[in-house]
Amino acid sequence: MTSSSALLSVNRRSGFSLFFTSCQLLVKHSVKMISTKAVIIGAGAAGIAAACRLLERGMNDFVVLEAEDRIGGRVHSVDFCGNIVDLGAHWVHGEKGNVVFELLKDLNILQTSVTSITEDNVMFVDSSGKPVAPEKLAKIYGILSEIEQNSTSGLKNFWGSVGDYFTREFQRQITQPGLISAEDLPLAYSLLEWYSKFEKSIDGSDNWFQTSGKGLTEYWECEGNQLWAWKHGGYRNILDVLMKKYPNPDQELPLKERLQLSKEVTKIEWDSLPNEMRGKVIVSCLDGSQYIADHVIVTVSLGVLKAQSKAMFSPPLPAYKMNAIKGLSIGTVNKVYMKFSHQWWPEDCSGFGFLWNAEDKAGSETSGGDEQNWLKEVFMFNTVDNHPLCLCGWIVGPEARKMELMSDTEVCDSLMSLLKRFLGKHFKVPYPEKILRSSWTANPHFRGSYSFRSLDTERYGTNAASLAKPISNTDGNQVLLFAGEATHDHYYSTVHGAIETGWREADRILNETRLFKKSSL
Ligand SMILES: Cc1cc2nc3c(=O)[nH]c(=O)nc-3n(C[C@H](O)[C@H](O)[C@H](O)COP(=O)(O)OP(=O)(O)OC[C@H]3O[C@@H](n4cnc5c(N)ncnc54)[C@H](O)[C@@H]3O)c2cc1C
Numbered sequence: 289m290t291s292s293s294a295l296l297s298v299n300r301r302s303g304f305s306l307f308f309t310s311c312q313l314l315v316k317h318s319v320k321m322i323s324t325k326a327v328i329i330g331a332g333a334a335g336i337a338a339a340c341r342l343l344e345r346g347m348n349d350f351v352v353l354e355a356e357d358r359i360g361g362r363v364h365s366v367d368f369c370g371n372i373v374d375l376g377a378h379w380v381h382g383e384k385g386n387v388v389f390e391l392l393k394d395l396n397i398l399q400t401s402v403t404s405i406t407e408d409n410v411m412f413v414d415s416s417g418k419p420v421a422p423e424k425l426a427k428i429y430g431i432l433s434e435i436e437q438n439s440t441s442g443l444k445n446f447w448g449s450v451g452d453y454f455t456r457e458f459q460r461q462i463t464q465p466g467l468i469s470a471e472d473l474p475l476a477y478s479l480l481e482w483y484s485k486f487e488k489s490i491d492g493s494d495n496w497f498q499t500s501g502k503g504l505t506e507y508w509e510c511e512g513n514q515l516w517a518w519k520h521g522g523y524r525n526i527l528d529v530l531m532k533k534y535p536n537p538d539q540e541l542p543l544k545e546r547l548q549l550s551k552e553v554t555k556i557e558w559d560s561l562p563n564e565m566r567g568k569v570i571v572s573c574l575d576g577s578q579y580i581a582d583h584v585i586v587t588v589s590l591g592v593l594k595a596q597s598k599a600m601f602s603p604p605l606p607a608y609k610m611n612a613i614k615g616l617s618i619g620t621v622n623k624v625y626m627k628f629s630h631q632w633w634p635e636d637c638s639g640f641g642f643l644w645n646a647e648d649k650a651g652s653e654t655s656g657g658d659e660q661n662w663l664k665e666v667f668m669f670n671t672v673d674n675h676p677l678c679l680c681g682w683i684v685g686p687e688a689r690k691m692e693l694m695s696d697t698e699v700c701d702s703l704m705s706l707l708k709r710f711l712g713k714h715f716k717v718p719y720p721e722k723i724l725r726s727s728w729t730a731n732p733h734f735r736g737s738y739s740f741r742s743l744d745t746e747r748y749g750t751n752a753a754s755l756a757k758p759i760s761n762t763d764g765n766q767v768l769l770f771a772g773e774a775t776h777d778h779y780y781s782t783v784h785g786a787i788e789t790g791w792r793e794a795d796r797i798l799n800e801t802r803l804f805k806k807s808s809l
Pocket of ligand 1: 330353354356363375376380381552589
C-alpha cells in the first residue's frame with residue numbers, strides 16, 4: 289500500500305444512530321480502513337489520466353482501485369497471433385484539439401490506418417454474392433456522404449432521430465427525377481440500410497432511430513485525419529505515454545505503487561457518516577477491504593453506473609444525477625478478429641461491406657434459420673493495421689449482445705457461412721486459424737461499449753454536464769467526483785474525451801487541496 293497512506297482503525301459503533309446502513313457490521317467489530325486523500329475508481333483512460341495528473345503535480349496520497357486484473361479499461365490491446373490488436377479503442381480520431389494526438393504526434397508512433405472506409409477501397413457485395421457496380425455505388429454512396437456532410441447544420445434544429453433525418457433526406461434525394469433509376473432503387477435502399485449500421489457503429493446505438501439528431505451535434509469532431517493507427521503496440525501506447533513510461537522508461541511515474549488491481553468497488557458511502565468520519569468518503573470493495581478518503585473520483589462506465597448506482601452509493605445519488613444516468617445511453621459495439629492462413633483478398637481492398645437484398649433479409653431459412661439472424665448485423669469486415677493475415681468484423685446492437693453469449697466455435701462457423709455467402713463466388717475463403725472477439729456488454733465492469741445521446745436523453749432533459757457535476761456532502765465539500773468518457777460534453781465515446789475528464793477531476797482535487805502548482809501548468 290502507499291507509503292503515505294495510513295492504516296486507520298475505526299470503531300463504527302459510535303456512529304450507530306447516525307449511520308444506519310453499515311451498522312450490522314459495525315456493532316460486531318472494528319473495521320480496518322486504509323486512509324488516503326483520494327480514491328480513483330477505475331484504471332481506464334480517465335482513471336489513469338487523473339492519477340498521472342495528481343502524481344505530476346506532486347500529490348501522491350491516493351489509490352486507484354481497478355476491478356479488472358489489468359489497466360486500460362476500454363483501451364485493451366492484446367497479442368493475437370504474434371501481433372497486437374485492439375479489442376476496444378481502435379483509432380485516434382482527428383488531430384486538432386485531440387489530446388491523444390497532441391501527446392503522440394512527435395513520438396513517431398502513429399500511422400495512417402490501412403482501413404479507409406470509402407466506396408473506393410471497400411468492396412460492397414450483395415447477399416446473392418454479386419459485387420455492386422462501382423458507378424452505382426459511387427452515385428448512391430455520394431448521396432449518403434453528402435447528407436452526412438450537411439448533417440451538422442441540418443440536425444441542429446431537427447426534432448427526431450438520426451435515422452429519421454437520414455431517411456427523410458435520402459428519400460428526398462433519390463426521388464429527384466432521373467437521379468436513381470427504378471431498377472437501382474432496391475440497391476439504394478440496401479445501401480441506406482448498410483449505412484445505418486455503419487452510423488450506429490460510430491454512435492454506439494442499437495439503431496439509428498434511437499440516436500438523437502440534435503444530440504449528435506453535441507459531439508465535436510477534431511479536425512484532421514480521423515483514422516490514425518499505431519505503428520506498433522496498439523492503443524495501449526497512450527497509457528504508457530500518460531504514465532511517462534514511453535518513450536523514456538526511466539521517467540515512469542510511480543503509479544504502480546498506487547494501483548490496486550482486481551479490486552471491485554461495491555459501496556461508496558459519501559455522507560451522513562458517524563462523527564469521527566464526518567466529511568469523509570468510505571469505499572468498500574468486494575474483497576472486504578475499505579478505504580477512507582476526502583475525495584473519490586468515479587470513472588466507471590455509464591453502463592456500470594446504470595446497473596450499480598442504486599446499490600453502490602449511500603446515501604442515494606441526487607435525483608438530477610440519477611436522471612443523467614438513466615437518460616444518457618450506452619450501446620454495444622463488438623469486434624471479431626479472424627486470422628487466416630493466407631491473405632485471400634486483393635491487396636488494394638481494405639474491407640468488405642455486406643448488403644442484404646430485401647428478399648434474403650426477410651427469409652430466415654436462406655440465412656441459416658432464426659438462430660443465425662444476428663449475422664445480418666455483421667455489416668463489415670476490415671483489414672487490420674500491422675496484421676496482413678487478419679480481418680476484423682464489426683457488429684453492433686442487440687445482435688452484438690447475442691453474439692457475446694455464443695461460443696467461439698458457433699461464432700466462427702456462423703461468420704464463415706456469412707463470408708462464404710457473400711464472397712464465396714469470388715474468393716476461396718479458408719476457415720480461420722484463430723478468432724478473438726470482444727464482449728463489452730456481458731462484462732459487468734463495462735456493460736456497454738460507449739455512450740451516446742438518445743431520444744431518451746432528450747426525454748429526460750439531461751446531459752453530460754449533469755453526469756459530470758461533483759456532489760457535495762452536507763458540509764459543502766465536493767466529495768464525489770465523476771470522470772469517464774460519458775461525462776464529456778463534446779468528446780464523449782472517445783479516449784481523448786475520457787483523458788480530458790480524468791484531468792478535469794484531478795485538477796478539481798488539486799485546486800481544493802491547494803496542491804495545484806500554477807507554475808508547473
Ligand atoms: C469496441 C470499441 C471501439 C472503440 N473505438 C474507439 C476509437 O477508435 N477511438 C476512440 O477514441 N475511442 C474508442 N472507443 C471508446 C474508448 O475506448 C472509451 O471512450 C474510453 O476508453 C473510455 O475510458 P474510461 O476511462 O472513460 O472508461 P473505462 O475504460 O471503461 O474505464 C473504467 C474502468 O473502471 C473499471 N471498473 C468498473 N467497475 C468497477 C468497480 N466496481 N470497481 C473498480 N473498478 C471498476 C473498469 O474495469 C474500467 O477499467 C471504443 C470503445 C470500444 C468498446
